[in-house]
Amino acid sequence: MPDFSYDIVIIGSGPAGATTARLAAEQGLNVLLVDKKQELGAPVQCSGAISRHAMEEVGVEPVDEFIHEAIYGFAIYNEKGEKKTIDYRQLAPEKYGPEQGKTPLGYVVDRRRFDRRLMTLAEREGVETWLKAEAKGYEVLPDGTCEVTIHHFNEVKKVKAKVVVGADGLQSIVGKWAGLRTQIRLTELASCLQFVVDKVETEGLLEIITGHEWAPGGYAWVFPKGYGYAEIGLGVVPTFTKNNAQQQVDYFMKSSFFKERFKDARILEVQGGGVPLAAPLKIQYADNMILVGDAARHVNPITGGGLHTALSGGKIAADFLAQTIKNGNDFSAKIMKGYQDNWLEQLGNKMWKLYDVKTEIFKTEDIPERDRLLYGTMSDYFSPNSEYKKI
Amino acid sequence: MNKPVLFDINWNACINCGACVAVCPQEEPFISPFDTIAIDRPCDIACMVCEMICPVTTITHRDAVPSDYPEGKVTEAFREGEKRQN
Numbered sequence: 001m002p003d004f005s006y007d008i009v010i011i012g013s014g015p016a017g018a019t020t021a022r023l024a025a026e027q028g029l030n031v032l033l034v035d036k037k038q039e040l041g042a043p044v045q046c047s048g049a050i051s052r053h054a055m056e057e058v059g060v061e062p063v064d065e066f067i068h069e070a071i072y073g074f075a076i077y078n079e080k081g082e083k084k085t086i087d088y089r090q091l092a093p094e095k096y097g098p099e100q101g102k103t104p105l106g107y108v109v110d111r112r113r114f115d116r117r118l119m120t121l122a123e124r125e126g127v128e129t130w131l132k133a134e135a136k137g138y139e140v141l142p143d144g145t146c147e148v149t150i151h152h153f154n155e156v157k158k159v160k161a162k163v164v165v166g167a168d169g170l171q172s173i174v175g176k177w178a179g180l181r182t183q184i185r186l187t188e189l190a191s192c193l194q195f196v197v198d199k200v201e202t203e204g205l206l207e208i209i210t211g212h213e214w215a216p217g218g219y220a221w222v223f224p225k226g227y228g229y230a231e232i233g234l235g236v237v238p239t240f241t242k243n244n245a246q247q248q249v250d251y252f253m254k255s256s257f258f259k260e261r262f263k264d265a266r267i268l269e270v271q272g273g274g275v276p277l278a279a280p281l282k283i284q285y286a287d288n289m290i291l292v293g294d295a296a297r298h299v300n301p302i303t304g305g306g307l308h309t310a311l312s313g314g315k316i317a318a319d320f321l322a323q324t325i326k327n328g329n330d331f332s333a334k335i336m337k338g339y340q341d342n343w344l345e346q347l348g349n350k351m352w353k354l355y356d357v358k359t360e361i362f363k364t365e366d367i368p369e370r371d372r373l374l375y376g377t378m379s380d381y382f383s384p385n386s387e388y389k390k391i
Numbered sequence: 392m393n394k395p396v397l398f399d400i401n402w403n404a405c406i407n408c409g410a411c412v413a414v415c416p417q418e419e420p421f422i423s424p425f426d427t428i429a430i431d432r433p434c435d436i437a438c439m440v441c442e443m444i445c446p447v448t449t450i451t452h453r454d455a456v457p458s459d460y461p462e463g464k465v466t467e468a469f470r471e472g473e474k475r476q477n
Contacts, residue, residue, distance in 0.1 A: 171409030245446035274410030
């Protein structure tokens with residue numbers, strides 16, 4: 001006999017998992033949310049940039065608890081340091097600005113605080129949460145439900161659930177339990193490293209630096225981080241360079257057109273991770289299982305941004321589960337496919353288009369031409385009349 | 392086919408980012424408790440993509456030996472690797 005029983009068990013309390021949990025509980029489901037960590041969001045593997053409307057769409061209020069700094073636009077640089085500035089304080093001054101009655105375009109958030117806040121919001125909706133709880137496997141039961149084995153502070157707990165949601169991030173193993181092909185190709189994973197630094201000025205803009213010389217296969221960034229701090233980072237794709245991300249950041253800081261700007265930079269935090277610039281998983285479901293967020297590779301393949309897509313995907317998952325669990329008792333792969341269909345329709349098909357754009361750019365062998373394409377695409381992507389629907 | 396290897400991670404530089412696990416083609420979870428690829432048993436695929444993706448290049452390897460396998464029971468991949476070498 002299992003020790004515990006829920007409608008859904010969510011593995012991983014990041015933005016995708018906690019949002020799925022909160023919105024599912026809001027719709028009446030009995031939800032367990034587990035995370036193996038002792039502190040959510042750490043070690044930080046994310047630059048923390050998120051648009052205001054991404055949070056609004058899923059009912060998360062921007063609060064001081066997690067906001068590092070407000071963002072008002074973008075500056076896109078080419079490899080020579082020429083830039084295109086897209087500052088909404090100038091483009092739409094009646095709407096965007098720091099003044100009373102106006103809003104920021106987005107924020108750079110502290111992932112530790114952001115993830116904790118999202119878990120709090122889920123708990124307040126009645127979600128049961130366990131930290132230091134590592135999921136070890138799942139088994140489909142003859143009655144059409146499943147049983148998840150969770151090690152919680154060294155205690156082995158068996159949890160019965162109708163559906164298990166894999167929200168366990170980049171290094172996801174939940175999908176592997178069901179034999180899903182979750183591996184990301186080496187050519188499609190950006191190896192990223194960023195430093196939080198003092199003594200580098202920023203102006204409320206997300207700065208994106210393109211160019212093979214600075215970030216082969218990816219791009220570099222300088223983001224405002226609040227309290228006068230900035231974040232300097234980049235992602236490289238190993239098939240484009242022999243340098244690792246760390247060596248490449250060092251080169252970018254010391255040798256690029258920003259070397260004067262960075263000369264007094266003092267490193268306060270070292271963060272890094274893999275960012276999938278990949279197509280979404282072709283199959284994101286199995287018997288009694290769906291995947292959300294980074295685990296399903298729900299990452300914008302052009303920007304590498306995963307927060308907006310995690311929150312939106314969480315909402316799609318929660319809505320699907322609420323409806324499916326209320327209406328029936330079949331949770332087989334055939335039924336779970338409905339989640340992926342909804343996701344493709346609402347978000348995924350757009351991501352596939354972006355993936356095609358990105359693939360076109362990076363299969364260009366001529367470096368100056370590839371640089372030109374990436375700079376052009378990035379500039380277009382962030383412009384107010386972008387042909388790419390923002391995701 | 393590559394010769395099976397045993398990975399080693401220099402924890403001093405590891406940032407626990409999980410990138411090595413994300414590119415790993417092993418079908419069964421091949422992981423350590425620290426969000427990295429496994430280092431307590433040999434990798435029979437030995438494609439080395441985990442070493443290549445590491446942002447801080449802190450994964451290394453050596454050829455696997457029989458005692459690296461649980462109870463010394465070597466796999467088919469290991470025997471194949473030995474045969475090709477001789």
